[in-house]
Amino acid sequence: MGRTPADIRSHVKVTGSNTWECKYCKGIFTGSASRIKAHLLGLRGGGIGKCHSVPQQITEDLTAKLQLSQGVGSMQVSEDCLETLEMLPNAGESSSAPSKRARTDSVSSSGASANVATPSSRAQPPSNSGPIPRNLPESNVFMRSSMKASMQKQAMDQAKKEIGRLFILCGIPFNVANTTAWKRAMRAVSRIGTPWEGPSGRVLRTSELTKQKLAVETEMLSLRATWEKYGCSILCDGWSDMRKRSVYNIMVSSCKGTMFLRAIPAHAPGTVVTGEFIFSHVKKAIEDVGSRNVIQVVTDNGSNCVAMGRMLEEEYPKITWTPCASHSLDLLMEDIGSLPWVENILSKAKFIVKFVTSRPKVQNIFRSHSDLELQKPAFTRFCYIFIVLDRVLRVRKGLLRTVVAEEWYQIPEARDGDPLFMRFSSLVMGEDAFWSKAEVLIAALQPVYSVLRITDMEGSTLGLVYEYVSRIQGCIADVSGLSDTERHDLCEAVRRRWDWFHKPIHAVAHILHPLWRSEAQDTDVTLEDSWIEYLGRWTEGDMELYSQLQKERLQFRSMERYFGQPTARLRENQVSPITWWEIYGIGTPLLRKLALQILSQDCSTGPAERNWSTWALFHTKKRNRLSPQQLEKLVYTHCNLKLLESKGTHIAPLQVNVDSIDISKVKDIPRIPPEEKDIFSMLFRESQLFVRQTRRGTRGNTTDAPSTSRRPRKMASRRGGRARGRRGGRTIRPDPETSLPEDWEHRSASSSSDDDDDSLADIERVMGLHSDSGSTSSWASSFDEDVGIDDIVDEESEP
Template identity: 25%
Template sequence: MAAADASFNARDHGTALAEKNRVQCNYCGKVMSGFYRLKYHLGGIRGDVTPCEKVPENVEEYFRNILLGELHHPDRPRKSNVCSNSNGVKRIKLEAIQNANYESGSHEDVESELEGSTQHVSLPSRRIGSLTGSDNEKTNGSLSWQTQKSIGRFFIENGIDFSVANSPSFRDMINATLCHSPGKYEIPSCDELKGLILQEEAKEMREHGERIRHSWASTGCSILLDGWIDDQNGRNLVNFIVDCPQGPIYLRSSDVTASIDDVDALQLLLDGVIEEVGVHNVVQIIASSTKGWMGHVGKQFMERQRTVFWTVSASHCIELMLEKISTMDSVSGILDKARTITRFIHGDAAVLQLFRNYSGSRELIKPSKVRLAMPFMTLENIVLEKENLQAMFASSASNWASTTKGNRVVNLVKDRSFWNGATMVVKAAIPLVNVVRLINRADKPQVGYIYETMDQVKETIGKEFNKKKALYMPIWNVIDEIWNTHLHSPLHAAAYYLNPSLFYSSDFNCDEEVSSDLLCCICMVQDEHTQVLINLQLDKYINGKDDFREGSNMDQRNKYLPGKEIFHSAEWWLRYGNQCPELQKFAIKILSQTCDGASKYGLKRSLSEKLFTNGRNHMEQQPLSDLAFLHYNLQLQNSQLAVWGGIEADEIDPMDAWIFDEEPDLVSGR
């Protein structure tokens, strides 16, 4: 919760006790008299009460800004003016409360604070400002520091040019939002936004990053490479993102164009990033692509780095599988016919409306954030709408069927071989599409399930084809090729082994590959004595001894399955692995990793491209670096608040690439 989002009511941060007028802080447990003192306690303002040492920084900042901003205004009495006698204290306290305008409390707070006093004060109702939350802003025309920072954060987060702040229409918009005439408020200038406000926001973001960094020692982290080719200048650029259960952090950007053919130079770059994050913290590097410089450096990375794994984004690898499947003769022909149907229906508003009438307003095209999944998802829709499509074109109302294009579509929807082929393609591809859905819906690390999931995909496809090898083996071969070449990491098999919901199930399969990969991960632990202890402690986990006896119970394991509760398998180890501390730490670090890459965060690349524009001096470059750091980390914070919830897109562009034959570029990521 940002400071600007903190509750206006002190009751959200304290608990009223049975004893009259006594309040207990929710953070440190300190008891004090009334909610008004609680606000000073939370805001860290010394005086009648000691500051809270455990209050979150954003909450402390919020209450401090309100109390100091209002009570210490030059036109209002200061706390230092309190008289020594009790009546004077009450008088000044009443003035302070009136001056505070109830910004962070309710009338009941004030009444409980003053209950028992010989004085009675009538306190008028105040309405919280819709944008600023400060009545002071309404009276003197100046925006609070917090409001100015909120405006700055809006500019930075959305990559808006600071010069827009000088626009009269922008100023009119802010004043209209505050229900005042244009020109009433002094909006932060362009210089203020890119100066003090940017510096302050960057400072707060670095503090946020430091809090996340502290978790890396216990959970480990993954470095995500977000690489692309700059369309305008043809440069090879990469963003480095550090991902862990506490949240992702944008680290920095690099231009690797000069080193694109120098694997040693690229290795040194990666070594520097690992050292910056902490060699003991980094568990794996996840590349965003298998092509270009990432493909070259990935082949040699594991030979040089003995403590960090290299893999490729799981969703990208699924895209590669779908791409290869789409090029098969038996599949590409069906997808072309499906495209013909969708072009005809979506190419004419009247035909599209007719289809919606028959389908009950359901859409035919299934837009997707994973572009190579879209043709298969749309084909699945076509198969589901088979009867409606056939009825639509068989209807006498379908006059469009008399045209050349329409007649071709009419023949397609009558063609039994098309429907048989479409059904077969759906059976082959949709299980893979569902894997991407699973990855993108999850708000917990999925590394403990990817190994089992890919096996289940193959089994599902085999069953869909009635175990006929001639039909399903071509699909299996595509999956195996991408899995073995790019996606599979010893980390995945070790996570499968250490995932209690899978390990203690009746169908767990510890084959030679799983055992070998687990041993490989143990050998990645730098301390040899710790390796020995992990191997010894594995016996208790394998045989369900001591605390693991209770943890291996079906009910306890199911608590930690994805979607069941908020827990994941690393948290199972926190509860049941205490008697095996070395194994516990090892398991938590592995199970806390993601198996997906940076693409899930959808970072915009334009600001990174500006970073490497030639001709800037150091004085110009530093603010731009701060801006990029803040811009990307704000995007990453928001991506956590709005989990994808799947791979379906909210809207579809009528000129979508799949409909009009333009193939997406998997190398540049565009």
């Protein structure tokens, strides 16, 4: 049934031209009749709170008149839709058909979002066409049909939005929406209500993607608002897609999270990624974010980035260019890996990895004896040297079981004594010096790897760099098993790399971190020089501001006023420097602002590099029809939606708990007891002996039937029953009365090479024969009875 605005206004008292007072809760509000309805019925979307004093009978009467279900509290009716319904004529009024058609069209085309579900709409799909009871007034018919059409359109818009977010967040190709399977699924779901096949792939990748990007930009405004207080860092890092198209990611990092800003295509013909090219785009990002909010720009250590850093600091003296700490520590690991004595250890570890992973049969045997996989060297992975060597040490028992397994000798190369297989076996079974030296090297590299892991974390890590890099040399000095030369080589590599990527901002963050506060800082010339240099740039020549900051720093150094409170000295509070400064820095507002902006920053481009996986997720062979512009929109929406979904818009500052960090602690490497090593060695020797004997029997047997003897039936290289002569026709005539040495089998098993053990020279070596001296040996008994002394005389010596 229809109603006029006067009906709903009977529940309020008009106090002005656009203001009214609720008769039940006595609240004063502004707005039209639609806001009165939303207030009385508790409809969401009206921008007004629900009246909690309205009688229940009044609510039920209003609900019945509006033809809504009893669960009005869970419905959403748009204000625009209700305003349009108010303009419809009363039940008793009449109007011409054209005007009614015009009203229907105007209501149906409204774009506001609302969801209303009536009992009838749940039972059957709403439709504007169909039989209409004749006893209903015309205005009521048009109101119901218009309302249903409007609600249907708005519900579809909302469904498109949610489906679009599903495709973006889960990395589903847009073309899935064009498949028959998708349409069948959507039709099955829509049978509950209005029949619908969902949006097409073209709609999702064009108009809907643009809408999603705009919606995410709006939701990210709350994050942008925090940059003025905490500051932010511009992260820039390059990437190449599967079609070798270079892309530079620009992201904005702060203690509240990392936001994807834009992607820069660098694959256009004639484009050269120089320092000027990078700086031009970084400058646009700084202007977008606001130069007063940017504390630093973090890039990798390429020469073009170094040139960009010089131009940046000339253009913006207050902004610092900072090399990526993670990348710099990875270069330190490369420096250590190039040392000759380290390179020798790594080459053997790489040989083990390559040997196993490049041979499927060997890899299958290894996997049956080890729960861990060997890690292949990957030059794009941080600290791959440490990762590869550490994994080789952890799977040593699996490697030992591999070379003594029965399946190992079923491989032809292992059975025939292939040189690579022999080298692998000897490296796994022997060379204890390699394994012990590898363990010492892992202990020396552990602090470098641990600090790199710290710097690669997302959040406030800038205040940790100076302290933990300084501890690396001390940890290396404490490693036992290193010679003085080796220890000096490692410490010198650390010092050179630290001198290269250290910046004044690292020292300032170290000074302002409450946990590192100590008297030693007061006498550290390097720290003081860095503080003076950075403070001069940050104040931009304002001497009054410079002097005030120095005074406030004295209060911090001497722990005066709020800094001297007992709770301020507790370690559990100091490990969270941002929170600490917000609480105890109230008496030094200028220093507090500086500390919050410095300590809230990241120290690496890790978030930008992790974003490569997002590009790879979307840009596959099945999705590479996306244009660079569409791909950028997709990555922007995906990354920032992930941030909003996981952390929300009001999150606490991300801070690293240093109490959980021990950079010198090496994870326990499984040790193999000496008695277990002896068992493996015994099994290996027995396996080698069996293979040698089997191979001799197989090669020396001239019959088709396999030999059952442990000794070869006939000597190899026989020619008509006679042996080949040696060097100028000299013959070898063994002494038939001399017995074979009892340990000849063990001597054969311990020979270094088995490739030519069937040759006469090798038999001589194993048995102690020297043909040059003309001596004889007792090895005739090693042949069967049908092989006599006369059968091994050279043809030329016959009468």
